Amino acid sequence: MDFDLSEEQSLLKDSVERLLADRYDFEARKRHGKHPEGFSPEMWRAYAEQGLLAVPFSEEEGGIGGGTIETMIVMEAFGGALVLEPYLSTVVLAGGLLRHAASAEQRAEWLPGLIGGETRYALAHGERQARYDLHDVGVQARRDGEGWVLEGEKALVLHGDSADRLIVSARTAGGRRDRDGIGLFLVEAGAEGVSRRGYPTQDGQRAAEVSLSSVRVGPEAVIGSPEGALPAIERVADEAIAALCAEAVGAMDRMHRLTVEYLKTRKQFGVTIGSFQVLQHRAADMFIALEQARSMSFLATMMAEADDPAERSRAVSGAKVQIGRSGRTVGQGAVQLHGGVGMTMEYSVGHYFKRVTMIDQLFGDADHHLARVARMGSLLAA
Amino acid sequence: MDFDLSEEQSLLKDSVERLLADRYDFEARKRHGKHPEGFSPEMWRAYAEQGLLAVPFSEEEGGIGGGTIETMIVMEAFGGALVLEPYLSTVVLAGGLLRHAASAEQRAEWLPGLIGGETRYALAHGERQARYDLHDVGVQARRDGEGWVLEGEKALVLHGDSADRLIVSARTAGGRRDRDGIGLFLVEAGAEGVSRRGYPTQDGQRAAEVSLSSVRVGPEAVIGSPEGALPAIERVADEAIAALCAEAVGAMDRMHRLTVEYLKTRKQFGVTIGSFQVLQHRAADMFIALEQARSMSFLATMMAEADDPAERSRAVSGAKVQIGRSGRTVGQGAVQLHGGVGMTMEYSVGHYFKRVTMIDQLFGDADHHLARVARMGSLLAA
Amino acid sequence: MDLRFTPEERAFRQEVRGFFEQNLPKDIHAKMIDGRHPSKDDIVTWQKILNKQGWAVPNWPVEWGGTGWDPVRQYIFLDELQSFPAPSPLQFGVYMVGPVIAQFGNEAQKKHFLPRIANLDDWWCQGFSEPGSGSDLASLKTRAVRDGDHYVVNGQKTWTTLGQYADWIFCLVRTDATVKKQEGISFLLIDMKTPGITVRPIQTIDGGHEVNEVFFDDVRVPVENLVGQENKGWDYAKFLLGNERTNIARVGVSKQRLRRLRELAALERVGDAPILENPRFAEKLAALEIELKALEMTQLRVVAAERKREKGKPDPASSILKIKGSEIQQATTELLMEVVGPFALPYAPEDEGDEHGHNEPPVGPDWAAPVAPTYFNWRKISIYGGSNEIQKNIIAKAILGL
């Protein structure tokens, strides 16, 4: 039981925080968001140079061999700066699937470009009817000689518009909501039959609808078992949730600081509004919500590596519930305590609120995960 | 749309409030509760003399022809004084069943004694396994010549230990949870085969477990259809809930006043604690909860007389939910704002809290009624 | 005591609803049902329809176009309007400056302005809040200095709702800085075309443009545009804010939102079943409906009591309406976020071109686009018009005597 960072972890934290302090204040973020990709290619290169894209990969893969704690450190810092770049999509989601499901050859071929920052990835898994159900996959993959032909529509593909490559899930067997019969395929974004409609998201990021019309891929595009990819997808989703929890904690922490700062400076009725006990207590409630979220982010980080998928999922779902609820408490409180200024685009606090809100809507909201925990029995160790 | 009391209603309100102000302050209530019956027979006589026991009965029955509004007026005043006497059992529950289900002959025979205060009644309907389900009746009524034999156990019979007569529900046909096949029987409390075990309740009132062992009653004891009593029971239960809502509002109102008074007098840190904004806002929250409860008590009062049982039940259930939630907000808040003194038997506020809590547990708690409203579709008029 | 609407009141409700069904243009109705914003033209069109019917300004004195309805009928009208839903009249004219002019203005002002407000010939906006004066409104700094037949106004107003369309603005300005802050304020009517006025949009976090900053740089306002007496503006402002609070609960809005929620939750499916069939969701919805029903009854109690109150003296109980009304409205947006689920994510601004994909088919269900923006935008409801914290202060002081 030890909550201290190791020396390497402290170095990682310092370096990412320093980078963001230098190049990612709120004004810089506005500029970064104006790139056509919706984020800054220069920052992406900077992450590659600092080794951030290498974090979760083993040393033999060219990575630095970090675990979920290292990812948490990066994501929490990213949350604090409202980072726009597709780290979650490329490193956590696609990177995670490559780590867990791809063959050694595939990793040797694809990871250097990912880690080096040359190739960005997106995970094209969600579909309109699936909502939050990971096993609900309607896109079809049909055998075609040695290769496969993909057909169907993917929805809400995070950073799907700017990705160089897509990892596409598709049904190779069974019915739409069967757990078995799901495969993963690497698809070049520019491949024939792939069309993408990108759009901005509520939190200033980007996503895309991806349409696959008779998209042909070779046998080398299959990642893992073509009929048994769901466990890897579920595992990576849990890792992504843990990462998003950390990002949300970073965002909440910053929102809370901004709010306390505002309470100390904003004057009404001749005094700083922080002298009003009701506002003090609301800030205290927000602080409690933040710390409870931080605790569950730690839990999710720890358990995202658990061997037992049920134990892993229960803990991760519990954390997602806490993050969703705390996000609401902190986000709504931050806007309320800022008053009108918290409602404006010009000021940062509303953007944190929006990001934290969207994190709740991603990979299952608090209600979805609460139902999941309730179905899985007690979260408390015997 | 008119929220003003008529002249007669105002007179009723004044008279009951005056009676209680004179003879039912908190110290008097302690004395009343020490009678072996758990309440004051003298007060019961006083209610009879003032015509309170006659309120809901028609003039030809010897009553004063009041409706649910008049009952609300009495119950709200009773709630404010934490009245212990079996008004709900005798007048609202038993009286209600006699009004709605008994024959003219039965009413002519029984009501004078009830209205005159000579005969007290209790409704023996609940059973261990039934919890809040009114249709779950396991006590058996078996034909025996002209009459019936009753057999089984009734639970949580309010004021069942001191009642002179019991109205007992029993199954004349069908399975335990069938809606049809339930009859009502008037049973003398002293009849052979009736045994009662009385006990105090958490809120300082009394209840009893009633055991019926081959209890014989004649055909004149049957109230209404021997197989079709459930609608009357459900109607009376809704009327009782409306009455309890009013009682709870009376209790909440008093609790809230006591709390505000305490905030104005109790000093800590050299100032009255009512000067702390957090406590002011909590008192404001309690006030809002109280007024929302009062509004729903009005709705329940109005709708308890509705022709359509579904409309009636939906509104009454909605009110019970609101009363339960408001009761918690006001009751917990009152104790918290009083601090330690609110936790003591010597001081009144805790008794109000307990009564309001027990009202939530009677005839279905807030969760039970919320589920009922949810099943019945929208509460909002089209 | 009779807590039911009378047969006449019920007939009145039917009449109102019937008129709306017949006369509200379908395209505007569709927008309102979806929770999208009516355009300026929509609001003007609808106001002119209401005015033709004689229902443009129900709350005004009869001689200036008021309907003479009692508070219950006024309540029913607004309740139907909101829950239908039809666009609400532009409140800055009908509920704010109109009644002030009718009560405190001179004859010339009444004759000129009131008919134009009723017909929405003039679009009004409100110049009360300033960057430094939020909850502490009386601390406002915009000053008006008398110079011959004019006041010269300098300063800045903010949170000026729909000011981008405005022909006129009514302002609180400081005309005497040497006295207690409430006693040096005047109420001025200012033509937005006057030189020296600059309107700068404020974009809110939902991406919309509802509010503005308005800058006054040596703006010359004829003295005949002063309402009532100089330095008495605070009294008129209190009168105005008191009127503003009569419909602060927006029960009809929440009714419509809950009805819509129920429809959408029956449409949107999780796996094989509509969300509405999830018992936990159904109970959350029921709980909200119960709270709203209670609020409606509370509102009616306030309305009924209003018959006996002095006009313009707000019932402090209206603070309950503001607090509960805002909580319920906000809660409806949270439940709708649950229904829309992941499809909250795409951002499709209402007003912008196809650069952002506006003319492309929607992502997810076709009602999804305004859901998240409304959740964000409606956070304002507990902030504006006297924040909920201020409302609780009012309850504590004016009702509880703390």
Add this chain to the structure above:
Amino acid sequence: MDLRFTPEERAFRQEVRGFFEQNLPKDIHAKMIDGRHPSKDDIVTWQKILNKQGWAVPNWPVEWGGTGWDPVRQYIFLDELQSFPAPSPLQFGVYMVGPVIAQFGNEAQKKHFLPRIANLDDWWCQGFSEPGSGSDLASLKTRAVRDGDHYVVNGQKTWTTLGQYADWIFCLVRTDATVKKQEGISFLLIDMKTPGITVRPIQTIDGGHEVNEVFFDDVRVPVENLVGQENKGWDYAKFLLGNERTNIARVGVSKQRLRRLRELAALERVGDAPILENPRFAEKLAALEIELKALEMTQLRVVAAERKREKGKPDPASSILKIKGSEIQQATTELLMEVVGPFALPYAPEDEGDEHGHNEPPVGPDWAAPVAPTYFNWRKISIYGGSNEIQKNIIAKAILGL
């Protein structure tokens, strides 16, 4: 960073649990599982068993019987104790006056009192609160006037928990009324048999007798019973209160309550199905478990940080533990009220004779009797030990700097 317990820590937990399984008398265990109160004899019996094992006073200096466990092991021990559940040691001795004597007492006091506390030969109670000083503890009025070799104590203490059994009371008394209120307070140990002491029971709303008033009427206390220096008592009190807060979250208690809730909700049926199978109930239970899991992690963070903190300086973050801990404990009582339903109604006091039907079979399920009393009684948790309002003040000031 490794957020898991080490294998050694897990083995330690097993060892502790094994000892409890072997050594806690079954009748006491059964009472604790049901949420009934252990008797005085139960508490004494159990403390002597712990003392024999050397686990009576884990938090004390090793020379006085402490175990030398680090904060994590101390946490594991208490967590197991509470969740097993076994009676908690009498906190007034083990967690309050014991550490104060060990830290600030003289050798004679240490030698005499500490072993007797560890073995519960002396039952201690606390004399801090007074009728006029609740949250404002330092305003206490009980005074001690030096008279030769004695202090003469006059005044009144209240909320004296389990004072009816006490052999000794430790008191804060005013020894100098001329200085700032915190600077004129001393810490006295008083034999409850001294003439002039009267104990009057306070019955709480659950019907129980846990707390008392204690009156002091010219009570003569030998000066050697002063702890530390005269007028320095406030420092010792702060030290004591800081220690009190290390286990203020009572995570283990809530764990046991939730486990029990789950069992009982599986037993009690509504219609044909156990309450536990109602999805709404199951989700409420899950939500509470999630909050408790988060609190446990927060608690562990505070515990881990404690290794580096100065002893006796409470982490202001422990205010989070108090607030959340009390909310969760209270929420467990609310959920249990939902499970027990109408059978909350009968009142069957634990301690009284059969006059109230105590010896009759229970009404409703056999675990029902303590449910409502516990709901009532546990309202105290957000009041005592620094009310939750005071805790939020602490967070606002000490952590947020407001």
